[in-house]
Structure formats: C-alpha cells, structure tokens
Amino acid sequence: MLTLLSGxxxxxxxxxxxxxxxxxxxKQGVRGEHVGAVVAVCVVSDVVLIGAGVAGAGALVQAAPGVLTVLRVAGAVFLLAYGAFALRRAWRPGALHADTSGRAAxxxxxxxxxxxxTWLNPHVYLDTVVLLGSVAAAHGAQRWWFGAGAALGSVLWFTLLGRGxxxxxxxxxxxxxxxxxxxxxAVVMAVLAVQLLRGA
Structure with missing residues (x-):
C-alpha cells in the first residue's frame, strides 16, 4: 500500500x-465537448507510457537520443500551430463567436x-518512461505497484480536471x-514550443 501511495x-x-x-x-471541460473521450485519451496514453517505463523501456529511449530530437521538433511545430489558431480565435470576432455559439467540434x-x-510531447516520455520508470525500478519487485499508483494518479487528475x-x-x-x-x-503553447526547440 505504501508503494502504491508513493507512486x-x-x-x-x-x-x-x-x-x-x-x-x-x-478547455474541453469548459466547453463540455467530448470530455470523456479527451480524458480517456490522456489516461490510456499515460497508462501505456507508465507501463513501458516500469517495464524498462527508459533505457531504450535514452539509447536513442535522435528519436527525442525528432519528437521535440515535431512537437514544437504542432504547439506553435495550435497556439497560432488560439491567437487567431482571440483576435478575430468571427472565430471567437464559434467558441461561444454552442457549435460543437x-x-x-x-x-x-x-x-x-500527448504523444508529440517529448517531456511525456522523459517524465513517464525515463524518470518514473527509473524511480519504479528502485522499488524492485514492487515496481508494478508503484506504476499502478502513478496510473491511478493520472486517472484521478484528468477526471477531476475534465469534469471539474x-x-x-x-x-x-x-x-x-x-x-x-x-x-x-497561445502564450503557453509558444513558451512550450521554444523550450522544446532549445532542447532539440
């Protein structure tokens, strides 16, 4: 139980x-659009990545730094594009109206x-597969309980965030x-994109 709580x-x-x-x-929670699906994507992705980390995939990620570089660049491009669309919605009344008129995506x-x-963010791999996997390995035979605790945290957080x-x-x-x-x-996406590019 202590290992589960630690995880x-x-x-x-x-x-x-x-x-x-x-x-x-x-944002999806505020709009009330496909919240369950978004939460499910985030939770399932985390569970898969946490499982990979506990299973020892962190060593493979560390052995292939080129893959992380590609992910950093791809993730930065995606974040900049997403931020640009958010900026466009904020400054164009017509685009803003689409958010407030009840039209569902x-x-x-x-x-x-x-x-x-989720998957284009290299920090996700570093956090779950490498870092969490390394900490879980320190728990020896109980590492899967540690991973289960981390997965439970993901379920609780994203459910609370989406529904709340x-x-x-x-x-x-x-x-x-x-x-x-x-x-x-837009600001958050731009800052994250710059951070990713600086680490590429």
Whole structure:
C-alpha cells in the first residue's frame, strides 16, 4: 500500500502542472465537448507510457537520443500551430463567436488533438518512461505497484480536471473570458514550443 501511495504522489507531481495537455483538457471541460473521450485519451496514453517505463523501456529511449530530437521538433511545430489558431480565435470576432455559439467540434479532430498533444510531447516520455520508470525500478519487485499508483494518479487528475472544469462555465459565458483563455493558451503553447526547440 505504501508503494502504491508513493507512486500516486510521484505521478501527480509529474502531471499536475500547466501544460499543453492540461490546458486542452480544461478547455474541453469548459466547453463540455467530448470530455470523456479527451480524458480517456490522456489516461490510456499515460497508462501505456507508465507501463513501458516500469517495464524498462527508459533505457531504450535514452539509447536513442535522435528519436527525442525528432519528437521535440515535431512537437514544437504542432504547439506553435495550435497556439497560432488560439491567437487567431482571440483576435478575430468571427472565430471567437464559434467558441461561444454552442457549435460543437467533431469527435475525431478533438481526439486527434488530445493524442497529438500527448504523444508529440517529448517531456511525456522523459517524465513517464525515463524518470518514473527509473524511480519504479528502485522499488524492485514492487515496481508494478508503484506504476499502478502513478496510473491511478493520472486517472484521478484528468477526471477531476475534465469534469471539474464545467464549474467555470458561468465565467466563460462572456466572450471576453474566452478571449483571455485563448490568449493564455497561445502564450503557453509558444513558451512550450521554444523550450522544446532549445532542447532539440
């Protein structure tokens, strides 16, 4: 039980931060669009990556730094494009109206965006596969309990984030609030993209 709790706390320490993935989950939660699907993509992705880390795939990632470089560049390009669209929505009234008129985005592009924000982020591999995998290995035979705790943390966090964001809807009943959110998203994406490129 102690190992499970350690994994839970360590997993939460890695994912409870403002980033591209969490920002997207919050936005979908506020809009009330395909929240369950977005949460499922994030959780399943984390569980797969945590499992790979506990199984020892971190050594393979460290042995192929070129793969991480490609992921950094691809992830930076995607984040810049996503941030540019957010900036466009914030500054163009017509684009902003699409966010406040109740027009729902399709399931496929929403799921694809959630997957891209997860799998194109090299920090996800460093955090879950390499770092978490290394810490789990220190628990020896109980490393899978540590991994289970980290996976539980992912389930709890993304569910809370996605479902809890609906309480912000009264705030986002005003178009100005969407403008602030989109500007914030654009800034976060740009900062993350620069960080990725600096590490490439």
């Amino acid at each position: 839970l706390l360590f997993g939460l320490s890695l994912i409870v931060a403002i980033g591209a993935q969490n920002t997207f989950v919050i 399709g399931l496929r592009p929403v799921v694809a965006t959630a997957a891209a924000l 964001a609906r309480f912000l809807r009264p705030v986002f009943a005003r178009p100005a609030a969407w403008r602030v959110l989109d500007l914030s998203v």
